[in-house]
Amino acid sequence: MKLLSESLPGQERLAASFLAALRGRTLSHVMILLGPEDSGKSTLADFFARALLCTGDQPPCGRCGSCVRAQTGNHPDLHVLTPAKEGAFRVADAEALQKILSVRPYEGGRRVLILPNAHRMTEEAQNKLLKILEEPPSDTYIFLLATTLAPFLPTVLSRCVQIKMDRMEEEGILAYLKERFPDADSGRLGHAAAYAQGWPLRAASLMEDAQYWEDRSRWLDLAAEALTVRGKMELFRYFQKRRDELIRALDVWELLFRDAAVAGGNVKAIHADRQDTVRRLRENLKPDEVLRLWQATQEARAALAQNASCPMTLDAWLAAWPE
Numbered sequence: 001m002k003l004l005s006e007s008l009p010g011q012e013r014l015a016a017s018f019l020a021a022l023r024g025r026t027l028s029h030v031m032i033l034l035g036p037e038d039s040g041k042s043t044l045a046d047f048f049a050r051a052l053l054c055t056g057d058q059p060p061c062g063r064c065g066s067c068v069r070a071q072t073g074n075h076p077d078l079h080v081l082t083p084a085k086e087g088a089f090r091v092a093d094a095e096a097l098q099k100i101l102s103v104r105p106y107e108g109g110r111r112v113l114i115l116p117n118a119h120r121m122t123e124e125a126q127n128k129l130l131k132i133l134e135e136p137p138s139d140t141y142i143f144l145l146a147t148t149l150a151p152f153l154p155t156v157l158s159r160c161v162q163i164k165m166d167r168m169e170e171e172g173i174l175a176y177l178k179e180r181f182p183d184a185d186s187g188r189l190g191h192a193a194a195y196a197q198g199w200p201l202r203a204a205s206l207m208e209d210a211q212y213w214e215d216r217s218r219w220l221d222l223a224a225e226a227l228t229v230r231g232k233m234e235l236f237r238y239f240q241k242r243r244d245e246l247i248r249a250l251d252v253w254e255l256l257f258r259d260a261a262v263a264g265g266n267v268k269a270i271h272a273d274r275q276d277t278v279r280r281l282r283e284n285l286k287p288d289e290v291l292r293l294w295q296a297t298q299e300a301r302a303a304l305a306q307n308a309s310c311p312m313t314l315d316a317w318l319a320a321w322p323e
């Protein structure tokens with residue numbers, strides 16, 4: 001199991017039950033891996049695929065020819081299917097899948113198909129796929145990777161076993177980050193672990209995202225300056241034509257007001273490395289003003305999601321600040 005916990009911490013439970021089903025020959029042929037972006041679905045599917053294709057004693061052994069070929073992306077019976085055209089998986093892609101299944105596996109053993117972004121499959125393609133799902137060849141295992149089940153036809157869902165990615169405790173993520181980034185600032189590690197909301201790979205990619213740390217610092221500074229009239233004008237000017245950036249900044253601000261609201265209690269701060277900013281808000285805002293801003297931030301995000309204009313949203317949000 002060591003092989004998995006290094007590349008994908010937090011999914012040991014799913015891996016163990018998968019391997020038990022594999023040993024007990026009770027494994028389903030079609031599985032949906034369900035979890036948000038960055039939850040590690042493709043890493044887990046890849047682990048499952050290697051376990052299925054492995055010819056060693058303890059799959060995935062990592063040493064047999066099959067494991068080595070799978071690890072280097074050269075296994076002829078491991079297929080990762082991406083749509084021929086950008087975007088949704090269409091009928092032509094489902095036909096390509098049928099074509100793969102029309103011949104025997106090259107190595108005479110099992111065959112694995114992985115479909116990333118399966119939730120973006122058109123209805124026509126799902127109907128085409130349904131024929132395969134009804135009676136998958138006995139040597140074939142199919143993994144559909146999806147962020148949501150909503151777009152799937154009930155007939156497709158009824159033929160799949162659903163595997164939901166496990167969230168990891170914040171402490172676990174923090175320990176993983178400390179090991180992976182031994183020289184990183186502990187405040188940053190704490191923020192990444194909390195911000196990732198249970199997904200360790202998301203936390204790790206945040207640590208590596210220099211742009212995020214730069215942006216977040218600017219957004220927090222701009223928010224703290226909104227305590228003054230001049231600061232409010234500056235923030236408005238900066239964001240009025242930066243819609244995408246505003247959407248991301250609102251996420252960061254929501255957690256800032258949350259930190260300011262709960263500071264002093266037993267709840268851990270999420271912007272742990274920016275206690276100065278949190279303190280400044282607490283010193284200059286009354287508790288009910290902090291709560292109002294927290295709420296206004298959520299409302300601003302909802303308004304943008306419903307296509308409200310950037311200047312209008314900013315006006316409403318800035319109006320929640322005291323004069």
Ligand SMILES: [Zn+2]
Pocket residue numbers: 053054055056059060061062063064065066067068
């Ligand atoms: Zn092996």
